[in-house]
Amino acid sequence: MSSSSTTTTTTRLLMLKASDGVTFEVEEAVATKLGAINNMVEEEGSEDLICLPNVNGKFLGMVLEWCKKHANNNTNSDKGNDEVNKWWDKEFVMDLDQNTLYHLLMAADYLSGTELVDLLTEKVASMIRGKKVEEIRETFKIKSDFLPGQEEEIRKKNSWAFE
Amino acid sequence: MGIRVQKKDRNNRLCVDETMSDDDYVVMLPLETMQRLHLSHAHPLWIKGKKGRQTMCIAIAYDHDDRCKIEPKTRLNRAVMNDLSIRIGGSVSVHCLPGVKKPVHILSTDDNLKLAEFLNNVGDDVLSEIFLRLPNGRSALQYSSVCKRWSSIISDSAFIHNFIHIHDHMCLRFSEDYYRSRPFMLLFTRYDRYYRSGESDDDPHYFEPFCQVFSEKSKVPHGGKRSNYLYFMPCTVVILASYNDLVLATSLDDTHPKHPPFTAATKNYICNPLTKQWLELPKVKPLHIISGYGFVCEPICSKKLGCTSNVRYRVVIIGRAHSTINLLDRRMGKLHLGLVNGQLRLSQFYEAEAQKYYVFRVWELKNKNDNKCPSWVLVYNLKLNCSERKMFFLSFHPNHTNVVFLLRGNEVCQYDMFEKKYEKVGEYADRIYMPWIDISTHTIFYPSWPTPIPALPSTPIPALPSG
Numbered sequence: 001m002s003s004s005s006t007t008t009t010t011t012r013l014l015m016l017k018a019s020d021g022v023t024f025e026v027e028e029a030v031a032t033k034l035g036a037i038n039n040m041v042e043e044e045g046s047e048d049l050i051c052l053p054n055v056n057g058k059f060l061g062m063v064l065e066w067c068k069k070h071a072n073n074n075t076n077s078d079k080g081n082d083e084v085n086k087w088w089d090k091e092f093v094m095d096l097d098q099n100t101l102y103h104l105l106m107a108a109d110y111l112s113g114t115e116l117v118d119l120l121t122e123k124v125a126s127m128i129r130g131k132k133v134e135e136i137r138e139t140f141k142i143k144s145d146f147l148p149g150q151e152e153e154i155r156k157k158n159s160w161a162f163e
Numbered sequence: 164m165g166i167r168v169q170k171k172d173r174n175n176r177l178c179v180d181e182t183m184s185d186d187d188y189v190v191m192l193p194l195e196t197m198q199r200l201h202l203s204h205a206h207p208l209w210i211k212g213k214k215g216r217q218t219m220c221i222a223i224a225y226d227h228d229d230r231c232k233i234e235p236k237t238r239l240n241r242a243v244m245n246d247l248s249i250r251i252g253g254s255v256s257v258h259c260l261p262g263v264k265k266p267v268h269i270l271s272t273d274d275n276l277k278l279a280e281f282l283n284n285v286g287d288d289v290l291s292e293i294f295l296r297l298p299n300g301r302s303a304l305q306y307s308s309v310c311k312r313w314s315s316i317i318s319d320s321a322f323i324h325n326f327i328h329i330h331d332h333m334c335l336r337f338s339e340d341y342y343r344s345r346p347f348m349l350l351f352t353r354y355d356r357y358y359r360s361g362e363s364d365d366d367p368h369y370f371e372p373f374c375q376v377f378s379e380k381s382k383v384p385h386g387g388k389r390s391n392y393l394y395f396m397p398c399t400v401v402i403l404a405s406y407n408d409l410v411l412a413t414s415l416d417d418t419h420p421k422h423p424p425f426t427a428a429t430k431n432y433i434c435n436p437l438t439k440q441w442l443e444l445p446k447v448k449p450l451h452i453i454s455g456y457g458f459v460c461e462p463i464c465s466k467k468l469g470c471t472s473n474v475r476y477r478v479v480i481i482g483r484a485h486s487t488i489n490l491l492d493r494r495m496g497k498l499h500l501g502l503v504n505g506q507l508r509l510s511q512f513y514e515a516e517a518q519k520y521y522v523f524r525v526w527e528l529k530n531k532n533d534n535k536c537p538s539w540v541l542v543y544n545l546k547l548n549c550s551e552r553k554m555f556f557l558s559f560h561p562n563h564t565n566v567v568f569l570l571r572g573n574e575v576c577q578y579d580m581f582e583k584k585y586e587k588v589g590e591y592a593d594r595i596y597m598p599w600i601d602i603s604t605h606t607i608f609y610p611s612w613p614t615p616i617p618a619l620p621s622t623p624i625p626a627l628p629s630g
Contacts, residue, residue: 102281109289124281124293126221128282133308139279140279142310154307161302
């Protein structure tokens with residue numbers, strides 16, 4: 001990302017340090033898309049270096065890439081931008097493998113990036129929805145650990161949902 | 164400009180089948196088709212139908228059962244099929260989107276294994292966030308029978324509160340789209356069977372609504388089937404009022420055979436026809452003449468606790484002495500109040516000028532921009548031609564501003580006030596003498612999670628004023 005032009009002089013830069021020591025220099029407007037960072041900035045305004053010991057550099061980079069895209073697209077308040085954001089989001093989650101998805105979700109959750117958590121959980125939900133209970137158990141290798149009769153009890157209690 | 168998945172040959176033309184899924188952005192393709200077209204899981208696609216219609220969908224694979232020899236089909240939901248002007252058995256073509264990267268991997272059992280590992284390792288809070296994004300309460304409850312962990316997350320009351328909050332109460336609550344897409348069912352019931360026909364009939368169908376109108380989406384909570392009526396109740400009941408997915412019903416066992424049930428109702432119930440839960444209300448002293456029932460059930464929401472799944476009920480019985488408006492005046496015709504897309508509407512319907520035509524007016528309560536006092540605005544002023552069949556106003560359409568339901572002879576008609584067209588939606592066999600008293604319409608709306616019916620509070624409920 002090229003730095004902003006000379007006209008925007010007030011942009012404050014923050015240093016974010018990941019667990020593996022990798023640091024990222026980002027504009028405040030980008031980093032504050034994350035609720036946790038927004039809180040830190042508001043509380044201790046003078047500190048420019050923020051350490052994030054729970055997030056790996058690789059995933060912090062991806063989270064920040066998402067933040068940049070959204071912060072930039074939000075500045076021009078065009079209606080078409082909503083669509084652009086949606087498209088970009090779709091591409092962003094499209095080819096994530098399980099490992100990345102998991103760590104990204106953890107990182108987003110830890111940094112309170114509510115919108116990003118929404119996006120990633122939506123992606124996982126889309127992978128499980130539409131499947132029957134038996135299909136879920138089979139595809140995701142989940143064993144039914146109910147005691148005899150317990151599952152029947154759940155079905156009976158909410159019989160309308162199983163009819 | 165879409166890039167064809169396969170040039171020239173018609174490999175990307177696919178036969179269509181319907182799915183009950185209510186996800187409008189999903190096209191379900193057989194796994195082998197996904198692999199043949201080199202598509203990855205959740206790959207965005209243009210789907211092209213008839214008349215140049217096209218829409219954007221995300222491809223999801225499903226396992227096709229090899230044992231049946233039928234050609235595997237592409238599954239779309241009803242809404243997408245309508246958008247594309249396509250019917251079951253028709254064909255659509257799929258196209259990659261311009262500018263989308265070449266898919267990296269193809270969905271395989273490996274991916275499912277990875278997802279399995281993910282779902283088993285992820286924390287309860289994230290898993291609960293995932294379940295919150297399931298399309299409806301029905302599918303969430305089904306997943307509560309997968310394993311103990313999923314069951315404890317989904318049956319947690321905080322989860323249910325959040326689910327209702329996200330699906331029903333958040334930003335969507337007051338938008339027009341929210342009202343337009345609410346799944347609904349209209350029940351047209353007649354009361355005269357209970358008190359005018361002397362013979363007792365054991366056939367439970369006899370007490371069913373004689374006509375039902377429902378939206379496609381309202382089938383989802385019922386698992387794609389039509390709903391069954393109040394058979395589960397301990398006695399034969401008739402509906403007095405409805406609120407969202409709950410109904411206020413009264414027992415027919417105690418009613419005097421010569422009176423309509425709503426004048427002497429003593430044994431009343433609140434029930435949820437979907438979950439088959441019900442509650443008997445404390446007996447009330449029969450009133451001589453009752454002109455109406457009111458029934459409201461609102462979730463208890465507070466800033467401190469957020470929305471909860473607990474609800475507060477209010478049942479109001481309006482005796483004649485207390486009513487200030489007489490809704491039945493011969494000269495004025497019957498006035499009818501109703502909600503359309505969340506807006507209050509008032510209708511007037513009467514026969515004019517020696518039975519030459521009917522006058523039909525509709526007002527809507529609108530908020531003016533400059534002052535806060537709402538006022539009634541006339542939105543329709545129509546003259547409907549008289550035929551040999553008598554007409555009565557029955558009900559507004561709950562989500563369609565141009566449509567009302569009228570009774571024409573013994574037919575229930577859907578009338579489009581804009582296009583001036585009638586469409587028959589139901590009928591009854593024998594004569595109804597006083598349709599303005601004997602027919603009543605109740606609307607049921609299905610929220611994302613069915614409203615629970617709790618036990619009665621232990622404190623006694625204040626007695627009704629007599630008179």
